[in-house]
Amino acid sequence: MMNTENILRKENLSKEEIIYLLKLEGEDLNKLFLKSKEIKEKYIGKKVHFRGLIEFSNYCSKDCSYCGIRKSNSNVERYNISDSNIIKAAEYAYNENYGSIVLQSGEISSDKFTNRITSLLKEVKSISDNELGITISLGEQSAETYKKWFDAGAHRFLLRIESSNKDLYYKIHPNDKQHNFEKRIACLHSLKEIGYQTGTGVMVGLPFQTYEDLANDILFMKELDIDMCGMGPYIEHEDTPLYKHKDSLMPLDQRFKLSLKMIAILRIVMKDINIAAATALQAIDKMGREKAVKIGANIIMPNITPGMYRNNYNLYQNKPCVDEEPEECKGCLDARMNIANATIGYGEWGDSPHFKRRN
Ligand code: 5AD
């Protein structure tokens, strides 16, 4: 017979035990969250690190079936922030002592794009005396491109696998050369090989997704030995093909709770990795990111994209803070982290302890 306390005492969790934990409710669920909180404080401490998120362009060459900025969505107003405004946003992060930025955009693969990013990375390093840490989240690229960007100063890369179940992957992406499951996995390996702190993650509460899928996602991340994770609830977007399955989804509050459970279990399974409190959590619950920090997450990505563009980077609907300027977001985050019993590691990179250990 499986029992929560016994499972939480174990060193290695089986798929069945993870599924058991994913289904916990009430008092037993609190035990899970208490355990993940303990592990976080032991291996990571109470510090949360910021990554100022700059969503610099919503042009995308791909057509993921869940994503609001997919190429075929003609209802989006496309934007591409100028290099000088991107650098201004990075300067803002530097002056505010954020420690790191994330550069994210839709997926574009071209020599022009590669070169543009390479010079931006060098510029960010130069305006910050080499001090700002840089995470990039720019999709699937060739190993040469990844290497160029690494050499130019990026040291962390986020590429979510979205789902580690190949069948499910092709239910949420077109099944074509541009959306190839094996290629995505190969990219993750290539990023690790080049020397990036490598992050991945999944969406929680997707149509067709089972508890077994989610347990396998956790085991996939463990097997890949990732350094960082960003995962959050799937939120339907009406301009996407996946929207037609909206009636089969679990209610938003359950997707939210399940995402917290995934974070807690991943924290127990991979004790010293960086786990981000995804913005999508905040789209469902105003205190969503704080709740995630309380039970296991240690990274927050405040959106510092210049306000006028934010409305158009809607991967999903109800995105929080889209009407605010970055300054307002910051004051609000200081207070919020206090509530989550965390202190902010201002001016520090907050690299994944796991990455340091495995090197
Ligand atoms: N709901 C939640 N997350 C989404 N993403 C894209 N579309 C959605 C959505 N509808 C996530 C994907 C992607 C990341 C940048 O945003 O996981 O990797």
Ligand code: FES
């Ligand atoms: Fe842009 Fe998926 S729609 S990468």
